[in-house]
Amino acid sequence: MQNFLPIAYFQNQFVPFAEAKISIATHALHYGTGAFGGLRGIRDPQSANNILLFRLDRHCQRLSNSAKFLHYDLPADKIQSVIVDFIKKNKPEKSFYIRPFVYTSDLGIAPRLHKIEKDFFVYGLELGDYLSPEGVNCRISSWHRQEDRSFPLRGKISGAYITSSLAKTEAVESGFDEAILLNSQGKVCEASGMNIFVVRDGKIITPGFDQDILEGITRDSIITLAKASGLEVVERAVDKSELLIADEVFLSGTAAKITPVKRIENYALPVEKPITEKLRDKLSAITENRDSNYKHWVYEVPLA
Known part of the structure; x- marks a missing residue:
């Protein structure tokens, strides 16, 4: 079972993870018109009061670039600001993974990217080794x-x-x-x-x-x-x-x-x-x- 972090960023606000839900009619669910990022975070071994993120700027810029394919202008600094606030609200104790996601959030059925609403959410989960370190x-x-x-x-x-x-x-x-x-x-x-x-x-x-x-x-x-x-x-x-x-x-x-x-x-x-x-x-x-x-x-x- 996945251990999700308790707070998510959804529809421009921070809410309990269990309340961050989309409609079954969401456009991206039907057409794959979303883009995501993924980055790891750990507690600083030298200072338990700090969380360390690896190459946060590059991750945010790549997601911003991915959003452009969806005709969605989402600046990298906006993504970074949300992720930093997300971490401060969750205060994760263990190694974790963050999943920021941009998507067409409209409830329409036409496969398109123009004249359609887009949105952005962030959630996270505890994550150790994804693949065996032994090989x-x-x-x-x-x-x-x-x-x-x-x-x-x-x-x-x-x-x-x-x-x-x-x-x-x-x-x-x-x-x-x-x-x-x-x-x-x-x-x-x-x-x-x-x-x-x-x-x-x-x-x-x-x-x-x-x-x-x-x-x-x-x-x-x-x-x-x-x-x-x-x-x-x-x-x-x-x-x-x-x-x-x-x-x-x-x-x-x-x-x-x-x-x-x-x-x-x-x-x-x-x-x-x-x-x-x-x-x-x-x-x-x-x-x-x-x-x-x-x-x-x-x-x-x-x-x-």
Whole structure:
């Protein structure tokens, strides 16, 4: 059972989570005309009176950009202000996940984005590890990622996640933990809700933006950290066969953080994953505000 935070932001006010409800006729429910964000928060290990948020500004800007695809002008600073107030009202004790969501809130039935009401809500829930930190087993999905020419993949549009849902369920029901999707060209794209990285001969390889991937914030952070550590990072098309002979493969995302891949289909990957572990340790130190070089990535919300 999910432990939701007690207060939500809904229809321009803070209300008990149980009272934040939409109509069954809500436009976005029928047409997938919504967009969402997701960010983690933790209690500051050095100061229990502070909540730490990782790259809040980037998350708010991405959601603001996603809203533009819905013809909704929602400034990033408005989103950030609501999220900060949301945290102060909930005062979460455990690690948690925040879900801000923009959507067409009208009760109409015509699939459109013009002359229709939009709205914005925020809720949260306690969340530990989304995927096992020990690693996951993946299969290549029979479902392919959408193309940007038919879907705005630079946004986290809710309708796109039917593909992720199909791929995830297919993977789990066939004995795996996670799915890896190919794009329409047959190249490696991403997992069901995560970006993917491959390590070969000390070099980090990841699909570029031209491969129909989501512009992941954790992905961007990993690339920055890897380069700062002297590691070579290459963004390019990745073949399926490269996954099977890789030295390391790992997934990244807000919920998944950095999750190593143990096996792909019936191919076991090496047990030792030094680069994955190095990057995971570095990212953990930053999110816990223990790295002075990246304090600008951490937003502190005082609760006292």
